[in-house]
Amino acid sequence: MNQRDQQEEPLADAVLARLPEWQPPAGFAHRVAALAMLEKDHTPWAALVLRALGLAACVSITAWLGGETFSAALRSAEGQQSPGSVSWMLAMASLVVAWRCVRRARPLSRITS
Amino acid sequence: MASEGDVPTLEAQAHAEQADAELVRRCLAGDQSACARLVSRHARMAGTVIWRAVRNRELVEDLCQETFLRAFRSLQSFDGRSRLSTWICSIAHRVALDELRRQGRTVRFVADEAGEQQSDDGLGLLDQIVADEEADRVHAAVNTLPERYRLPLLYAALQELGYDDIATMLAIPVGTVKTLVFRGKALLRERLATVGGAAKAGGGHR
Numbered sequence: 001m002n003q004r005d006q007q008e009e010p011l012a013d014a015v016l017a018r019l020p021e022w023q024p025p026a027g028f029a030h031r032v033a034a035l036a037m038l039e040k041d042h043t044p045w046a047a048l049v050l051r052a053l054g055l056a057a058c059v060s061i062t063a064w065l066g067g068e069t070f071s072a073a074l075r076s077a078e079g080q081q082s083p084g085s086v087s088w089m090l091a092m093a094s095l096v097v098a099w100r101c102v103r104r105a106r107p108l109s110r111i112t113s
Numbered sequence: 114m115a116s117e118g119d120v121p122t123l124e125a126q127a128h129a130e131q132a133d134a135e136l137v138r139r140c141l142a143g144d145q146s147a148c149a150r151l152v153s154r155h156a157r158m159a160g161t162v163i164w165r166a167v168r169n170r171e172l173v174e175d176l177c178q179e180t181f182l183r184a185f186r187s188l189q190s191f192d193g194r195s196r197l198s199t200w201i202c203s204i205a206h207r208v209a210l211d212e213l214r215r216q217g218r219t220v221r222f223v224a225d226e227a228g229e230q231q232s233d234d235g236l237g238l239l240d241q242i243v244a245d246e247e248a249d250r251v252h253a254a255v256n257t258l259p260e261r262y263r264l265p266l267l268y269a270a271l272q273e274l275g276y277d278d279i280a281t282m283l284a285i286p287v288g289t290v291k292t293l294v295f296r297g298k299a300l301l302r303e304r305l306a307t308v309g310g311a312a313k314a315g316g317g318h319r
Contacts, residue, residue: 012301015251016270022160022173029156032178033148036185040143 065092126196133197140188152181155198158273159205162282165267166209168256176212180205195281202274203282206264213260254304262297269294 072088136154139147160177164170183204191200255263268279269290276294280287 012251012254012298012305016255016266017272019165019267019270021157021271022164022170022177024153024156024160024177025174028174028177029149029153032152032156032181033145035178036148036182037143037145039182039186 065095129198130196134193137188137191137197140185148185151197155201156181158198158271159201161271162202162205162268163209163212165271166206166264167212172212176208177205180208183208196278198273199278199281202278203284206268206282250305251301254301254307257304258297258300262293262300265290265293266297266301 068088069092076089133151133154136147136151140151156177159180160173163176163180164173167173167176180201184201191197195203255266258266265279265283268274268282269276274282276287276290280290283290
């Protein structure tokens with residue numbers, strides 16, 4: 001650290017410490033509380049049911065895919081490798097690769113050193 | 114800057130946590146005034162976290178409202194393992210990240226009006242102008258930092274947030290937060306030298 005760096009560090013710390021903080025506007029807390037209460041009183045049943053149906057569909061499809069993959073893996077282990085079992089395994093592998101790509105495309109989802 | 118020594122006294126902290134626990138209990142029972150009290154206790158902090166992340170003051174009010182609505186929706190799942198303020202700041206951080214993703218992080222290049230609000234420290238006009246120029250230089254340098262250094266550095270500058278709070282917010286180990294803040298400061302020093310050099314070079318042509 002040279003002399004200039006030593007001068008910069010306290011300056012940077014001081015400026016960072018003096019960054020302004022957000023002040024909520026008048027009535028903000030009461031407005032948000034009222035909205036929260038309104039939301040609580042009107043539970044969005046339709047949205048909840050749709051979410052539950054979507055979740056059930058995802059679980060079913062995943063279970064079906066898993067079952068097919070497992071049986072394809074068993075068949076290939078027994079030496080009865082069919083073109084169908086290979087395509088299932090390829091499909092699963094591409095799903096995993098696609099998932100990895102999607103996760104990598106969102107670098108802000110995790111902040112790591 | 115955040116450090117273990119900067120946090121409020123243990124007694125005050127315990128008192129605040131007790132008050133928060135009582136507010137949570139009343140909110141869960143449907144007490145609207147308790148909800149308003151909870152918002153007013155933590156809105157400044159949540160809003161500041163959002164402002165520092167998205168760098169656009171216009172968005173803060175809406176995003177802060179979204180933060181508290183999300184918090185109230187999942188208040189039942191708040192288990193008290195972390196402080197309520199840390200839990201709310203974590204939600205605020207996630208809301209801000211969602212907004213950054215939604216905007217494709219273009220908000221990164223929006224100028225911050227932060228430097229325009231700091232004129233109450235009694236400096237003379239000339240000193241104030243010099244101080245403002247220095248502050249602008251630091252802001253410009255901070256805004257060039259990668260997000261993974263910029264956010265921990267800015268969060269660590271909040272006195273109420275300790276390294277452990279930031280670690281909870283970002284879902285990373287405390288050691289990693291310290292490393293990110295340390296590297297962020299080192300990088301900031303480099304950028305300050307660059308920004309300073311460019312400013313001087315630009316000034317020479319006037």
